[in-house]
Amino acid sequence: VSEATRDDRVVLRRAPSSRDALALMAAEVREGLSARPLPFLPSKYFYDDRGSALFDEITRLPEYYPTRTEEGILEAVADQVARVTRPREVVELGSGTGRKIRRLLAATARATVRCVLFDVNETFLTDSCRRLARDFPGLEVNGIVGDFTHDLDCLGPGGGRLVVFFAGTIGNLHPDEAVPAFLVRLARQLAPGDAFLVGVDLVKDEARLHAAYNDAAGVTARFNLNILRVVNDRLGADFDLTAFEHVAFYDRARAWIEMRVRARRATRVRIPRADVDLALGEGDEIRTEISAKYTRGTLEARLPGSGLRLEQWLTDADELFALALLRRIA
Numbered sequence: 001v002s003e004a005t006r007d008d009r010v011v012l013r014r015a016p017s018s019r020d021a022l023a024l025m026a027a028e029v030r031e032g033l034s035a036r037p038l039p040f041l042p043s044k045y046f047y048d049d050r051g052s053a054l055f056d057e058i059t060r061l062p063e064y065y066p067t068r069t070e071e072g073i074l075e076a077v078a079d080q081v082a083r084v085t086r087p088r089e090v091v092e093l094g095s096g097t098g099r100k101i102r103r104l105l106a107a108t109a110r111a112t113v114r115c116v117l118f119d120v121n122e123t124f125l126t127d128s129c130r131r132l133a134r135d136f137p138g139l140e141v142n143g144i145v146g147d148f149t150h151d152l153d154c155l156g157p158g159g160g161r162l163v164v165f166f167a168g169t170i171g172n173l174h175p176d177e178a179v180p181a182f183l184v185r186l187a188r189q190l191a192p193g194d195a196f197l198v199g200v201d202l203v204k205d206e207a208r209l210h211a212a213y214n215d216a217a218g219v220t221a222r223f224n225l226n227i228l229r230v231v232n233d234r235l236g237a238d239f240d241l242t243a244f245e246h247v248a249f250y251d252r253a254r255a256w257i258e259m260r261v262r263a264r265r266a267t268r269v270r271i272p273r274a275d276v277d278l279a280l281g282e283g284d285e286i287r288t289e290i291s292a293k294y295t296r297g298t299l300e301a302r303l304p305g306s307g308l309r310l311e312q313w314l315t316d317a318d319e320l321f322a323l324a325l326l327r328r329i330a
């Protein structure tokens, strides 16, 4: 990693994929929109400044239980997690506004000398790093602009490391294909004894799941459609946002929420720099997100071969959400 920018006690670096971000995005969008029968867009492209702000708004919706549930669990277990991990370095993947890591850093206190935030959104990352550095004097704060499915090796070798991955964002990875590969790559950045604390949304009552992704105020719908605006802004695409509507449903067999945008009428999108010319008929859909839901059993089933084992399963009284504490084995 090069291109370090130093500002007070904050060092910001850009991972390789974020240096050629537009070329990578063009390739990924082209690949996704060429997929049949169901074209897709990678979910990480939700999070431009507007999309990140919309997600922040989602986290405060009455129907969207994951954020406040996870915060409640973290509040209850932070001291215990700090005691059993004693990390010299805490890394947060997909840090967003970086709110939750504060609770953990307050608990790990003097044991932790460095904190690394990893996020695709440079604006949010920079702000979070500055605020952390201000509020935790003596802590070295590093930011990495990057994609945690490509760029984990930016972290360098492990040792005394705790990686945290909140919000249930691991749910965006395909449970059978992407999750095992992600875990193997992550485990490579951990030394034996290092820990990984990951938030997973749990399989539950379908009405509750449905409501969380179809909120009455329509914020999730705006968040979903915003991904088309991001592709327009960055790649010069000509998606007509008025031609699409929000769709989110729970696929019980695969245990995931799927979000799509559906054409309300025939429409076409051209993206010359990505070599895309896509005609959609009324009712045609583009998948924008999967958000997989787990049980303790289905998560543990992804671990063999990863070098990680489940040490603690920390959940709320209603079992809506869980924090899994995983440990790198020797």
Ligand code: AVJ
Binding pocket: 058, 066, 167, 168, 169, 171, 172, 212, 213, 220, 289, 290, 291
């Ligand atoms: C940030 C990926 C955890 O899957 O629930 C919220 C994103 N999508 N509403 C999730 C999201 C629709 C969220 N994650």
